[in-house]
Amino acid sequence: MRERASEDTRLLWLLLDADRWLVTGLFSAVLFCGIIAVGHFHPSSALTLLTRGDPVETLFQALITGTITAVTLVLTLSQLVLSQELGAVGDQRDRMDGAMEFRDNVADALGTAVSPAEPSAFLRSLVRATGERARTVQNAVDGSDLTEEHRDLLTRYLDDVVSNAEHVTDQLEGSTFGDFDVIKAALNYNYSWKLYAGRRIRESYAADLSDDVEESLIDLVETLELFGPAREHFKTLYFQWELSNLSRTLLYVAVPALLVSITSQTFFDPRDFVGVTAGISDALLILAATTTLSILPFTILLSYILRIVTITKRTLSIGPFILRETDRSVDVDWD
Incomplete structure (x- = not known):
């Protein structure tokens, strides 16, 4: 499969072979580091950015809505799986x-x-x-x-x-x-x-x-x-x-993610964290961490769906239909 794949082998490993929790961790790390980088290198200080208007409240309000939507999606996926097993005795x-x-x-x-x-x-x-x-x-x-x-x-x-x-x-x-x-x-x-x-x-x-x-x-x-x-x-x-495992995992993660989002929206005030750790604002670190945890249901969903859609793309046809380059040991093409 690797020899027939047009993608880089490292990308193929990420899409297919890697443990889904590892992929989730990589996505979460990219998100966390991305928030830190943008906030740290912005011309304005992180504390100024987080206290100008109400960006924190707006952010976590959207994350709460997104998490509830993800739970609804889980129920839809569960119904999709169950629909394959339900039917009349005939x-x-x-x-x-x-x-x-x-x-x-x-x-x-x-x-x-x-x-x-x-x-x-x-x-x-x-x-x-x-x-x-x-x-x-x-x-x-x-x-x-x-x-x-x-x-x-x-x-x-x-x-x-x-x-x-x-x-x-x-x-x-x-x-x-x-x-x-x-x-x-x-x-x-x-x-x-x-x-x-x-x-x-x-x-x-x-x-x-x-x-x-x-x-x-x-x-x-x-x-x-x-x-x-x-x-x-x-x-x-x-x-x-996989969809059953995904549904169960998302339901487990949804409650902690909601808890982080709700408590952050209610109790997190950047002005209470004016300190600096390793040259980075404490308020920015807390925002990046809570945002990463709140969005965990999405990163888990993304890691599972990436593997499923990759498999689907590689198995679109059944029978003697060749949709991509493959190892052809003999030349038997039609004239």
Whole structure:
């Protein structure tokens, strides 16, 4: 995924890999330092700025309103998550039948009676199966009388499938659903290009492929087709999981943030803090700290939503649609 990303790897780490509390802390630190910097280097002293008119009262009044709005947003997000789980018994039965049918299809592809129940094990088994199917195709290619050009094309394609499958399988080992590791590993498997390339090779060179090579290639493509719905399903579950965590976290933080905003608006008077600490006005330090704490619900919301929208952008399509630059081990583009 990092190799296919157009963003800087450090930015990608911030958007996806970093702990959300760490991201929240970084946003809060930027906010705190920004307020200190502007207040400290302003031509007028910080105390003069904070006592000219009623900027403190106006600020915290707006923050109180914003925090209440954030709580309302939390309730909306909670309703969004709950709406996916509510429904008539017939709808629930259809969901159950669809899930069981898909699990049976995966079990058939894996050659087992029952497919794994845990998301990480389920995806790991499916990715491992694509690697095994690729090795089967390679064995058929080695025993065929293909031309050197076709043999080299298939070998490069199959080597890419096997190496990517092994890498993703290792990443999924020991991963637990709810952590980002499962979805991260799924994003690292660029199945869309593999699916397109496999279908394109089969259609373009059908007359030159032996029956064994073609049948094993069909098995590989069909297994790759199962990975797309599986990834989208677990991505949806992960979004619901994250939104639930976000809603609960914001509700926990909202009351302390409101407390800080209300007490600051009611009791904080910059003229009571005329001292200086490390060359910075105490009133400015207190204002920066209370503002950062009051706006904590927003920074938490921002840190969670950044990851969700980044994942959404990278998984907009399902199937053999390539929306960005990717690692193309073979040249099978349409003329």
